[in-house]
Amino acid sequence: MTFDSKLLSELRAVVGAEGMVEGRASLKVYECDGYTLAKAAPDLVLLPQTTAQASEVIKLLAARRIPFVPRGAGTGVSGGCLPGDAHVMVGTSRMRAIRNLDLANRIAEVEAGVVNLEVTRAVEGRGFYYAPDPSSQSACTIGGNVAENSGGPHTLKYGVTVNHLLALEVVLPSGEVVWLDRCGEAPGFDLVGVFTGSEGTLGLVTAAKVRLMKKCEAVTTLLAVFPGVPEASRAVSAIIAAGIVPAALEMMDALVISAVEAAYRFGFPSDAGAVLIIELDGLAAGLDALAERVGQACIGEGASEIRRAADEAERALLWKSRKRAFGAMGRLTPNYCTQDGVVPRSRLPEIVAVITEVSARYGLRIANLMHAGDGNIHPLILYDESKPGEAERVVAAGDEILRACLDLGGSITGEHGIGVEKLGLMGAAFGTETLAAMADLRAAFNPLGLCNPNKVVPTDRSCVEVVRPRPRGGG
Ligand SMILES: Cc1cc2nc3c(=O)[nH]c(=O)nc-3n(C[C@H](O)[C@H](O)[C@H](O)COP(=O)(O)OP(=O)(O)OC[C@H]3O[C@@H](n4cnc5c(N)ncnc54)[C@H](O)[C@@H]3O)c2cc1C
Numbered sequence: 001m002t003f004d005s006k007l008l009s010e011l012r013a014v015v016g017a018e019g020m021v022e023g024r025a026s027l028k029v030y031e032c033d034g035y036t037l038a039k040a041a042p043d044l045v046l047l048p049q050t051t052a053q054a055s056e057v058i059k060l061l062a063a064r065r066i067p068f069v070p071r072g073a074g075t076g077v078s079g080g081c082l083p084g085d086a087h088v089m090v091g092t093s094r095m096r097a098i099r100n101l102d103l104a105n106r107i108a109e110v111e112a113g114v115v116n117l118e119v120t121r122a123v124e125g126r127g128f129y130y131a132p133d134p135s136s137q138s139a140c141t142i143g144g145n146v147a148e149n150s151g152g153p154h155t156l157k158y159g160v161t162v163n164h165l166l167a168l169e170v171v172l173p174s175g176e177v178v179w180l181d182r183c184g185e186a187p188g189f190d191l192v193g194v195f196t197g198s199e200g201t202l203g204l205v206t207a208a209k210v211r212l213m214k215k216c217e218a219v220t221t222l223l224a225v226f227p228g229v230p231e232a233s234r235a236v237s238a239i240i241a242a243g244i245v246p247a248a249l250e251m252m253d254a255l256v257i258s259a260v261e262a263a264y265r266f267g268f269p270s271d272a273g274a275v276l277i278i279e280l281d282g283l284a285a286g287l288d289a290l291a292e293r294v295g296q297a298c299i300g301e302g303a304s305e306i307r308r309a310a311d312e313a314e315r316a317l318l319w320k321s322r323k324r325a326f327g328a329m330g331r332l333t334p335n336y337c338t339q340d341g342v343v344p345r346s347r348l349p350e351i352v353a354v355i356t357e358v359s360a361r362y363g364l365r366i367a368n369l370m371h372a373g374d375g376n377i378h379p380l381i382l383y384d385e386s387k388p389g390e391a392e393r394v395v396a397a398g399d400e401i402l403r404a405c406l407d408l409g410g411s412i413t414g415e416h417g418i419g420v421e422k423l424g425l426m427g428a429a430f431g432t433e434t435l436a437a438m439a440d441l442r443a444a445f446n447p448l449g450l451c452n453p454n455k456v457v458p459t460d461r462s463c464v465e466v467v468r469p470r471p472r473g474g475g
Contacts, residue, residue, distance in 0.1 A: 016049075058204065061088060072093075075136040096115075099111065131164055134152040134415070151374070165209070166210065168205055221280075223275055223306070236276065239294055247280060251276055252369055256368065339401055345372065345373065358397050371414065418456050419455065
């Protein structure tokens with residue numbers, strides 16, 4: 001799309017030359033996120049530095065009916081910040097101020113472009129932290145976390161992003177700035193909840209008030225080694241069935257272990273078929289006994305070894321191995337696609353059997369990484385994009401796995417969102433009335449479809465038109 005020079009100079013007047021990215025080479029940086037099977041560069045990137053600037057540029061775009069897509073750090077793994085039908089990208093990478101730390105009330109007010117881990121870094125010296133901890137936390141932004149309702153290894157006990165939000169500052173697609181407030185159990189609709197997980201389709205989040213947590217008195221991290229994924233999966237259910245809710249309960253299979261061991265040298269046993277990383281936290285008193293019970297539950301399901309991180313350094317290395325596992329996959333393959341689905345945790349062994357079968361039938365290696373306690377699977381499908389037809393097989397294999405998640409009573413995404421990747425599966429996941437309700441909700445905030453158009457709810461409206469038109473205003 002070409003923009004008229006008057007608009008470009010008006011936009012430049014708002015964000016400055018440093019806030020505008022133009023030209024093919026510079027725009028190529030923005031052509032994809034972590035879902036590299038789809039690529040398309042925007043025609044213009046705007047990087048406002050303040051909420052007022054964000055509001056001004058969105059007003060200028062809205063006046064000309066030019067759609068835009070929000071972007072944080074571009075670590076999404078479903079293509080959510082791909083331009084699609086929007087030609088302009090509005091990024092938050094220059095909105096990185098921590099506006100206020102109110103430790104007495106345990107609230108941080110941060111701008112949307114603040115990197116997740118920076119929130120914890122700002123308060124950890126005082127014994128606080130920000131709980132949602134996506135494995136990408138050293139790069140992803142708070143705005144992106146809100147848009148995706150991101151989770152992380154500690155979601156099992158502490159919940160996802162929406163459980164830690166008190167208020168959002170938002171620029172609506174019209175350019176109007178509003179605060180959506182939940183502080184003090186504000187009455188009325190929970191608009192923070194509505195915005196969270198809406199994948200940038202309702203407006204641009206410019207700041208958030210987030211809840212801070214006090215660090216637990218004690219924490220201990222166990223590594224349980226299993227002969228295979230089925231045994232480890234059964235142990236996950238056994239731990240929860242014993243009435244224990246670990247802070248984190250993560251699984252890696254043999255393929256992932258081989259990659260992270262090569263990268264980080266933690267000392268995982270070379271013959272392990274799968275490992276569970278189990279973190280327990282709380283009061284120091286009783287934690288040893290809890291660890292003992294967890295160990296026994298694992299041994300009861302076939303664990304050959306239970307190791308407890310000896311000190312903070314070993315614990316940190318274990319978590320580094322887990323949280324950087326995606327990056328380590330580069331040691332095994334030129335390309336991989338991270339899938340993201342959910343099943344009830346008791347059905348993990350069944351979905352693992354499906355993944356094994358799909359892997360064999362498609363001739364594609366699939367590594368398994370899981371937020372196992374949540375039943376959230378991440379099959380990593382390894383491929384080589386230079387081999388003709390391989391990328392298409394990856395898409396088809398991923399599609400089969402996600403449909404199997406639905407058949408098992410789960411969902412097509414646990415935390416990575418719909419983006420462009422899973423739009424075609426929304427009709428399988430939701431009924432027509434639900435999709436129509438989602439479309440209506442989006443239209444209430446984004447009536448002209450100017451903000452991240454054609455994402456989340458399919459635009460092929462054949463599946464949602466069934467319940468329209470319908471009477472309005474009592475008519
Ligand atoms: C190695 C790796 C590990 C990961 N681990 C996890 C994990 O453990 N848990 C998890 O949940 N996810 C994980 N992810 C996925 C990803 O990091 C999260 O979805 C993250 O929240 C995206 O943040 P971002 O700033 O990169 O957003 P982007 O990728 O830039 O955008 C994601 C979506 O949010 C929208 N958006 C971004 N900023 C805003 C804003 N300010 N206002 C409105 N909409 C906005 C975009 O339009 C897009 O639809 C991982 C990704 C990688 C690459």
